Amino acid sequence: xxxxxxxxxxxxxxxxxxxxxxxxxxxxxxxxxxxxxxxxxxxxxxxxxxxxxxxxxxxxxxxxxxxxxxxxxxxxxxxxxxxxxxxxxxxxxxxxxxxxxxxxxxxxxxxxxx
Amino acid sequence: xxxxxxxxxxxxxxxxxxxxxxxxxxxxxxxxxxxxxxxxxxxxxxxxxxxxxxxxxxxxxxxxxxxxxxxxxxxxxxxxxxxxxxxxxxxxxxxxxxxxxxxxxxxxxxxxxxxxx
Numbered sequence: 001x002x003x004x005x006x007x008x009x010x011x012x013x014x015x016x017x018x019x020x021x022x023x024x025x026x027x028x029x030x031x032x033x034x035x036x037x038x039x040x041x042x043x044x045x046x047x048x049x050x051x052x053x054x055x056x057x058x059x060x061x062x063x064x065x066x067x068x069x070x071x072x073x074x075x076x077x078x079x080x081x082x083x084x085x086x087x088x089x090x091x092x093x094x095x096x097x098x099x100x101x102x103x104x105x106x107x108x109x110x111x112x113x114x
Numbered sequence: 115x116x117x118x119x120x121x122x123x124x125x126x127x128x129x130x131x132x133x134x135x136x137x138x139x140x141x142x143x144x145x146x147x148x149x150x151x152x153x154x155x156x157x158x159x160x161x162x163x164x165x166x167x168x169x170x171x172x173x174x175x176x177x178x179x180x181x182x183x184x185x186x187x188x189x190x191x192x193x194x195x196x197x198x199x200x201x202x203x204x205x206x207x208x209x210x211x212x213x214x215x216x217x218x219x220x221x222x223x224x225x226x227x228x229x230x231x
Contacts (some may be wrong), residue, residue, distance in 0.1 A: 006156075033211070033218045043202060045222040091156065095218060097211055100145045100164045101172075102220060106156035 002027040004094050013082055014113050015077075021108045023092030031097035034068065034075045039089040039107070040074035051075060082112045083093040118142065120223035121206050126231050127192070127199065135190045135226045137205035142171060144210040146188035147220060150204040163188055164210060168220075192228065198228045 003026040025034065036048040037077045049059060051068050059066050063080045079086055089109045095102040118139045124134030129134045136211045139146065145164050149157040164184040177196025182188055188207075206220040 020207075035219055037222075043204075043225045043227075045204065047205075047219045047221065050217070050219045093220075095208075099170075100161070100162060100208075100210055100212075101159075101170075102147060102206075102208075103159060104149070104157040109154075 001105055002029070002032070002094050002096060002101065003090050004105035006092055006108050008108045010109045010111070012111045012113065015084060017112075018078060018080050018083050019082050019110065019112075021079075021090050021092075021110065023075045023077065023105060024096045025073050025092070027094060027096065028056065029096050029098060033095045033097070035093040035095070036066065036075075036077050037091045037093065037104075039067070039091060041088075043072055045091065048077075079110075082110075084112050084114055086110060087112045118205060118207055118221055118223040120203075120226050123224065125226055125228045129230055130194045132191055132193050133228065135192070135203055135205075135228070137188045137190065137223060138186055139188075139207040139221075140186060141179060141207055141221065142185070143207035143221075144185070144213060145208045145220075146182070146207040147208075148172075148178075148180065148190045149204045149206065151204060151225075157204065157214060160190065199228055201213070202227050 005024045013033045032053045034051040037045040067076045089107045091107045092105045121136045147162040150159040161180045163169040179191045203226045205223045208220040
């Protein structure tokens with residue numbers, strides 16, 4: 001079965017610092033999808049990005065960037081110049097193509113202090 | 115508006131009672147999921163369904179049951195066999211990439227907070 005590991009339980013930074021959230025995954029499947037979600041205090045998960053296993057191109061969206069490396073089975077998320085509004089729990093997830101099974105990591109709680 | 119609706123938002127259950135959490139989507143998604151989240155912890159998969167009348171157990175299916183009689187609906191029943199049901203429950207749905215869905219991300223409801231009293 002597949003597995004997602006987010007080793008960082010909690011991270012605290014001061015506003016304007018850069019921060020990287022780590023995600024390592026395990027699967028024997030060759031076709032899969034990786035995701036990052038944000039969970040604000042309200043509880044609803046907000047989709048941030050999707051990456052296909054056959055597309056290792058990194059992506060930047062404003063202050064957010066993602067680094068996908070199949071060689072190390074990692075899909076890390078960097079927030080540049082963090083803001084207080086970035087404070088939330090962030091989840092990495094892995095979904096298999098063949099059976100729709102989707103698993104989440106334990107999440108990283110990010111606190112950005114003013 | 116298209117989306118996923120979970121109800122109720124808060125639910126209180128007496129010990130020994132079964133309760134059913136509702137999840138409805140109007141996104142025409144094939145796959146639907148139920149996750150459980152305990153305080154300070156991640157999401158654990160309870161059940162998922164890929165098509166109508168079909169569902170698979172996740173990591174923590176014991177004490178739970180589901181049905182998928184309609185594409186739009188995936189209700190979760192928390193039975194009395196679930197010894198520690200107090201948690202936050204999240205329902206999600208997504209396209210199935212095997213049937214042509216390019217956008218494979220899951221969309222989530224607002225969650226149901228279940229408390230045993």
